[in-house]
Amino acid sequence: MLLLGIFPLQAGEEPGRPRLERPIMVDSDGPGSQLFVLDAWGTLHEFRVAKNSLEEFASITLPASLAASDMTYLPAGGQESVLIAGTQMGRGIVARYSLDGRQLQTWAFRNICSGIDFGASSHTAYVATSDSNEIYRLDLQGTESKYVARIPNATKLGPLALDEAGRKIFIADVAVGAIYQYSLSTKASRVLVSNLSAPTALSFYPETGRLYIADPGRRAIFTVNTRSSQPVLTEFVSEPLKSPYGMALLSSDRMAVADYGANSILVFSSKAQLLFSFPPKN
């Protein structure tokens, strides 16, 4: 069936003005020149990152049965794609989609997949599950996944970020507002920081060793220096965020934040200054 935009425009809305509705997660390609934004209705918007704007060049619709929890960009085998972790028919799933919407691979899980990240150097992807609080490593060549660890005392694991050089995985506990650090070398985990409300997205910046945390409960993006012996949670940006659901690092030390409440993508400088947004402000 053909979908037509046939309803009258709402007051204040301009014809032809780009729109974005309920962005929930975001990731960029390695250099940060492309941005991928998934909205609450399962549409993946693909943007080109310009100096002062985002230009949407494509969009694909994911199957309605797939409830996405987290996603990561994956260039593999000469094919750009995104890995999406979530649930389908009540079971955990990781699905790989090409940027033109073709499903390339799937990995099945017994538990709900809640977080995923990919390391370009090691060419590995890790998945967190929210109901069993476990971490798995994906076999990107096949359809298998390998158990890595279980985070003891965790309540509900959410997003995950990978520090390839430090061989660490950072995982948020959405229920208790804490970030765990799991060492792939020592196979030990510890609480990195706590006192968050509902951390729903993590981004690790390898150059500085900083972990960025989106917390819509506290309506802010926080950061922590993971190389510090006593890591402290500091606020990176809060104004004008309403519900920062997701974020991704872009080229030139910029950060894109998916603001669910504002129906926008906001791009900030490394000094937390708002540079521009999508849809653009008048």
Added chain:
Amino acid sequence: MSFSVRFVGFESRADFPQPRFVPGQTDDGTFRLYVDVDSIQQVRFNAFTFTAYVADAKPGGQKAAQFQITGNPTGSFRDAPVRVSFHIKDTGSSATGVILMPVYNATKTDLLQVEEQKEPAYVSISGNSPVLLRMGNVPDALGISVTNLAVSEGCPKCWKRISSTVNEKNPQNIEPGSNATLPIDLLPNTIPALMQGALVIKPDIPHDTLTLMVTYHTVPGGADKKQSVPLKIRFGPGLLGLALALCGGIVLGLTARYLLTGKLGKDGEKAVHAILSAFVFALIAEFIGVMMTAYGNSKLVLFDLDIDPRQLFPAFILAMLVSGGSAVVGWMKGMLGKAT
């Protein structure tokens, strides 16, 4: 359902007006707990957060402790107001209480109750047709606010415009245990709609099925949800089209009768009387057919075909047979008999 609590700090605050603040009190009457419903926020991973305040129940207190609370549902249940027990620990004392507050679960979808359509909605091709979509909300749930309606059509060329007054600025609210009607204004594209319905004469077969995507959320603070509702449509020609079809059928029926019998009426009947009779009886037959099929459980069957007299072609045939009388009916039966 579990909650995690984060202490934010003390705030100089003594006034907690309703309905923004939902109050609860400890059983011993020492403390009051206030949930700020304006602060309720749905987050990813099926969780929600809100701000709550604990204040001294005695009047005159100017300070309240502010907490940020994250709710984590388990299992599957509707967004609903439920009684939640809470504990407040102070230096050397502990008190419990119960508060009636909303809780949410993103995994439960399709909160709207939509009546199944027994028969397609009739839409005239000659102008705007309002269609009312009836939706309900179960008792003991949270209210529902419908904020948007989007449509996809099976036959996009059949429609000029489909609109609804419901939007974020003008939402349609459905209270718990009640129903509401969502008005939809339909304007078909005359010729394509007519062609779409021309050969589908059985009254229970839709000419087009609209898929309405209803966006709504529970009130207060629920997450946006979308629910797909099919709306079956039958196009009708409108009064003018029906009148033209009737006139055409009468003229053809009288002409056929004249060709078959050499006269317009019975033996000795004047032509004017025969023509007027044909008009009157065709009109009566059409009127009765429309009333019976539209408002009753009856069917109009012609030559073993269950037809809808509100459509152009059936109205034309009906008028032709009535005005043509037994001569035309007999001739047609003979033709059909030979054909089979």
